[in-house]
Amino acid sequence: MEGKGKFNCSKPGRGDCNPSNPQCSPTLLPVKSGSTYRLRIASVASLSSLNFIIQGHKMTVVEADGHYVEPVEVDNLDVYSGESYSVLLKANQDPSRNYWSGVNVRSRVPMTPTGLSILNYVPNPSTKLPVGAPPSSPPWNDFTYSKDLAKKYVALKGVEKPPPLRLDRQLLLLNTQNYINGAIKWAINNISFVPPPTPYLVAMKYNIKGAYDTAPPPESYDATSYNIFLPPPNTNAKAGNGAYVFNLSSVVDVILQNANTLFPNHSEVHPWHMHGHDCWILGYGEGAFDPRKDPQTFNLVNPPLRNTVPLFPYGWTAVRFVADNPGAWLFHCHLEAHLFMGMGIIFAEGIDKVGTIPTSTMGCGLTKGSKY
Numbered sequence: 001m002e003g004k005g006k007f008n009c010s011k012p013g014r015g016d017c018n019p020s021n022p023q024c025s026p027t028l029l030p031v032k033s034g035s036t037y038r039l040r041i042a043s044v045a046s047l048s049s050l051n052f053i054i055q056g057h058k059m060t061v062v063e064a065d066g067h068y069v070e071p072v073e074v075d076n077l078d079v080y081s082g083e084s085y086s087v088l089l090k091a092n093q094d095p096s097r098n099y100w101s102g103v104n105v106r107s108r109v110p111m112t113p114t115g116l117s118i119l120n121y122v123p124n125p126s127t128k129l130p131v132g133a134p135p136s137s138p139p140w141n142d143f144t145y146s147k148d149l150a151k152k153y154v155a156l157k158g159v160e161k162p163p164p165l166r167l168d169r170q171l172l173l174l175n176t177q178n179y180i181n182g183a184i185k186w187a188i189n190n191i192s193f194v195p196p197p198t199p200y201l202v203a204m205k206y207n208i209k210g211a212y213d214t215a216p217p218p219e220s221y222d223a224t225s226y227n228i229f230l231p232p233p234n235t236n237a238k239a240g241n242g243a244y245v246f247n248l249s250s251v252v253d254v255i256l257q258n259a260n261t262l263f264p265n266h267s268e269v270h271p272w273h274m275h276g277h278d279c280w281i282l283g284y285g286e287g288a289f290d291p292r293k294d295p296q297t298f299n300l301v302n303p304p305l306r307n308t309v310p311l312f313p314y315g316w317t318a319v320r321f322v323a324d325n326p327g328a329w330l331f332h333c334h335l336e337a338h339l340f341m342g343m344g345i346i347f348a349e350g351i352d353k354v355g356t357i358p359t360s361t362m363g364c365g366l367t368k369g370s371k372y
């Protein structure tokens with residue numbers, strides 16, 4: 001946490017790590033007994049989902065991704081890559097002690113020790129170690145716990161605006177793991193995203209031919225025949241880089257549908273992150289999305305407004321956003337490897353409203369050496 005933590009100094013190549021290295025000592029969180037603190041927590045993990053927990057203390061979640069939520073008291077907090085939260089912490093425990101705060105791996109088999117910091121009740125010395133073992137988070141694969149926690153977040157009444165009730169367009173996006181030329185990739189409706197050398201915004205603004213796939217990518221999949229609980233029957237995906245283009249100010253629903261990977265009985269958590277917009281999380285569901293029944297369960301009264309949304313194993317997540325920000329924007333899994341392996345798409349709207357693009361931003365792909 002905060003760039004500091006314990007390392008296994010016995011491993012070869014870790015000569016820079018020793019007990020006297022300040023990077024190896026845990027971060028200190030000084031508190032005064034009886035006071036309440038706002039902790040801002042964010043995850044920039046490249047692969048794992050995380051869980052934040054403080055020994056002997058509860059937390060109250062009041063904000064997520066920059067938007068207020070109705071206060072929710074929690075024992076621990078799932079934080080997916082790309083997410084940020086504010087929690088209120090009351091320093092109401094034995095002031096003669098210090099306490100561990102920890103971060104543990106969730107949603108995949110943990111292979112990393114607990115990341116630690118010390119909740120330091122002043123004036124206790126910062127060198128006074130907490131009593132007992134670091135706190136344990138829920139089991140890494142307790143997805144029921146994670147889903148129940150995610151469903152507790154709703155927009156703060158009277159502060160956050162509700163979503164528009166009209167709908168102009170719906171995308172149903174199947175997340176699968178596939179092969180391309182023998183390499184494992186991720187795909188959306190059987191298209192694995194490969195960014196083109198030419199920036200989308202420049203290509204769209206100046207109508208540069210051949211810069212990216214202009215054929216619209218598929219907006220749905222055959223949900224009547226695809227079994228999300230089995231490995232994909234067609235293990236090979238196609239590489240592509242088409243864009244979903246919306247009319248400016250369109251109201252768009254995106255249904256993210258998770259499925260089995262290439263390997264039996266295996267599905268993963270994917271935190272999807274939206275650039276250029278916030279989106280309302282309308283709901284989560286189990287199994288395959290039913291376009292006739294499941295929209296009736298959507299929360300259209302007080303859904304949380306977020307920019308990162310978790311997609312749980314063998315389930316779906318529904319979000320709504322307004323395409324009101326002129327530009328070309330990435331929507332992608334925030335797990336770094338998954339994005340590089342193709343789990344991403346492009347949204348574009350209002351390109352004609354974009355002003356002159358500085359030539360200093362060009363120099364890639366078909367813009368190299370050109371004078372647009």
